[in-house]
Amino acid sequence: MTPATIAVYLAVGPVDLRGAFDRLAAITRQVLCLDPASGALFLFLNRRRNRLKALWWDRNGYTILYKRLSKGAFALPSFTEADGKCIELSAQDFAQLLAGLPVEELASRRRLVH
Structure with missing residues (x-):
């Protein structure tokens, strides 16, 4: 998996x-209306x-990546479900998110899905 070559979607609402x-x-299938096996x-x-x-x-099963910040929160603009169920992120946004860096400019570049 190379983030630059795959689509990355962020669910807008909080998830248990x-x-x-x-x-x-x-959740991906029923709430986001996307195919979880799409790659x-x-x-x-x-x-x-x-x-x-x-x-x-991937070709033969699911992979889960789980990240917990030691302090603070992921720095994202505020979204509501009125904005859509999910947004598509760029590879750069995804890398910044995982690094715990602010993704504030996302609001102007976001691509709303559904």
């Missing part, structure tokens, strides 16, 4: 991150935005 593969795949990377944040889970399907 106690769920694992099947629950995140169901795209799907990102989910908890309500406090200090934890992130990423779901990705």
Whole structure:
């Protein structure tokens, strides 16, 4: 998986991150209306935005990446479900998000999905 070559989607609403593969795949399918087996990377944040889970399907199964910030929260603009169910991130936005860096300019570049 190379983030520059795959689509990255961030769910706008908070998600209960106690769920694992099947629950995140169901949220992707039923709430985001996207195919979890498409090869795209799907990102989910908890309500406090200090934890992130990423779901990705490769050729033979799901992979989950789980990141918990030691302090603070992921720095994103505020979104509501009125903005859409998810937004597509660039590879640069995804790298900044994982590094814990602010992704403030995202609001002007975001591509709303649904």
